[in-house]
Amino acid sequence: MSSKSEMISRLIGKMTLEQKVGQCFVIGFTGTMITPVILERIKRYCPAGIRCGLTFRIKTAYYDPYATSPEFAHRVIRYPVGTVKDFVPGLPVPECTNEEYCAFLNTMKKASLNNDLGIPLHITMDMEGDASADYPRDGIRFFPSCGGIGRTGDTKLAHDVAWAVARELTSLGVSWLHSPVIDVNTEPMNPEIGIRSYSEKTSEVVKFVSAALKGFKEGGIVATGKHYPGRGASSQDAHHGLPVIKLSRRKMMEDHIRPYAEMIEKGVPLPCIMTAHTAYPEIDPSGLPASLSKVFITDILKNDLGFKGTVTTDDITMGGIAAKFEIVEACLRSLNAGNDLILLREESPLIDEVIPGLVKAVKKGQLKESRLDEAITRTLSVKYDYGFFKNGGIRDVKKAGDGIRDPKVINIARSAAKKVQVILRDKQKLLPVSRSKKILLIEQINPLHRLVNTQECHPSLLWENMLKYSDNVINVETSMDYNEDDVKRIKRRLGEAELIVATNYYFRRSADGGDFIQRLHKMTRKPIIVVANTHYPQALSKEFKTVILTYGSSPECYAEAAKAIFNKQVRALACTMY
Incomplete structure (x- = not known):
């Protein structure tokens, strides 16, 4: 047994059932103010990571508040209790410097390191390009969309931009990225993907995503390819409902799953894959979204394609899930399907409901503890490979802005804008x-x-x-x-x-x-x-x-x-x- 395997086995052996469930979650937190609640959740539940953001305050962001029949809203709305923030959604969060934000992230990481397990907490964000930017602060450089980069024909540009994004974020203390988009945008009227995708052509997506993933790896950040098995053929936004893509298995494999298959086979650094809240009835007749489908995650991705990394859901409170399932049932189904991490961006008491609910599910035999162990093993393996255990991800606050001020990053931003x-x-x-x-x-x-x-x-x-x-x-x-x-x-x-x-x-x-x-x-x-x-x-x-x-x-x-x-x-x- 390798030193990595021994360490992971030892950590899992020390975990309580509640901590094992917690290690399968990435929970949301918006802003710059450390609250007792977030520190208590980190200490008690031992979540794998925190999805942070410095954009608008997040509250019930992923169901459509303007829908004529928001019948599923009750599934994701939980009103604050105790010291949980009861804020007005939609307002920008306060200004802060890079150094202040780095110190803020260090505080949460230390809270994780100081519990009885001492597992490093990963901090994740989204920085896809164009207006997708979870850290729009203190001089950070913004880059063009993947669609613009793809149209240059310059894969080196994709690599360089990915490296620059990683350089900026890792200096702050962000260690995990919910990018890049691997979708092949074959539907011109796709309301959700569009220029988030590098191309309408599968071969181009493979080339550009491969280059970007190498750039992210060289920049020291864990990248997440999304949205498996592909949302490029959709004409509906999964944030507000459950899209259905009626492509045949052959067509999906040739056009949309192929990028994943090729990159896994070639050993392109793809440590994490995010699943899509979309149904593909020609492949899984159950009508379940891929994010809850054992056919897509365990049978095809893990067994047939041989993916060894971590599989995460997209936000579990999005309309594509909330329209069909109560929150605990959705999380239970996602783990049984083969997801290793569940993203819960909603900043509310939902986590205090979901984790106890899943603990009960294990005790009732609805979820095997061995499934939790496998999921945790995959995530801890990625963290080990990316050096999380060396210092727990703690960053030097004085150097927090070094990546943002790096002349190489600034030049890449200028060059990318000119080329697209x-x-x-x-x-x-x-x-x-x-x-x-x-x-x-x-x-x-x-x-x-x-x-x-x-x-x-x-x-x-x-x-x-x-x-x-x-x-x-x-x-x-x-x-x-x-x-x-x-x-x-x-x-x-x-x-x-x-x-x-x-x-x-x-x-x-x-x-x-x-x-x-x-x-x-x-x-x-x-x-x-x-x-x-x-x-x-x-x-x-x-x-x-x-x-x-x-x-x-x-x-x-x-x-x-x-x-x-x-x-x-x-x-x-x-x-x-x-």
Whole structure:
């Protein structure tokens, strides 16, 4: 028996049943204030990890609060009791420095190390690119979406961006990443994946994800490929319901499971895989989502494909699960199906209900203790291989910002923004725009910019960059969906301009303004340049005659967009797909 096996066996032998169940969970925590509750949960339950975030406060985020029939809401809503935070959801969390956040994470890690097991706690986040950023603070660099990187044809760029993300996060003390997206986006109208995917082609996804995974590994962070067995063919968002993909087993294996199979076979560093809350009835006739399906997780992924790493669910409170199952039943089914970790992002008393519920399930014979042991062994093995046990993941607070300030990271951010920028079409020959021309810029308030709102990254960021080239730019800020108040304000300024530049960004849970831009064109007949972040039809009508694609929300991407408007020093890319 190896030293790793001996250590893991010894630790499992010391665990109580409650701790074994706890080791199968990653629980959510938002903000920067250590509370007695989070420290008590770490001490009592010994969770494997914490999913942290410094974006908006998370509360019942993954069921649709605006649904006409939110019949499943009761399955994920638990009202605070005791000293659990009873906060207003949707507000940004407080500002903090990199050093302050690193110290905050160290406090939680020490709480885990100081219990009777001393197992290192892993800290996980999501940083997919574009507006997906769980740590939008203190100078961190944002990178373009995977879809933009994939369209460059440059796999080295995918590697370098992944390394840069890992360099930034590991210096803070983040050790695990719920990225990259391995989905092959074969459905153009997919509301959830889109440019989160590297490509619509399986072979391209394999190349780019393989490069990214190597970059994450070299950067020292545990990467998680998602969403197995593939959500690219869906036309529904799993956050708010249970999508059903009716592809045959052969088609799923050829197009969507193939990236996993190839990377496992070739030994690409893929330590963790996240399962999809999506049903595939042609493969598992039970109708269960893959995340609760033994067919997909144990039979295909672990046995047929030979995956030896850790398997985690996506957030167990998402609509795709909550619509069908009570929370304890969902967690029980997920472990019996073969998941090794359960992600519970909801910051509420749910964890205090789920862990006792699963302990009871073991005692009743509904869940084998040996299944828990196997799950824990896989996760601890990953932690051992990535050096978690050397110092428990404790970071030097004084060096917390080193990765963010690293000149190499900064240069990669600039290079990536430049390489992904595309003039998709310019049928009216509007580019480059004369600096003397009077321009009306209609700029949506990007969700990332609203959240960060610093001098470097803020609403009106495109305007700021355009003013570097011309003083003749009028700016009207708008909501994402161009509401009636926005329309009134735009109409008031139309007469002042010869040309319009309008943004049309697409983000999940945000409406796009494509219909309004088409109406605007008919209303004014003035030429319009559209600046968008995706080549997919949700935000990109064929009626738009001049289009610039940024593929990102970073200051670097917006600087390149302004350059494209006035200088046209950007690659052109004909798009005939959509």
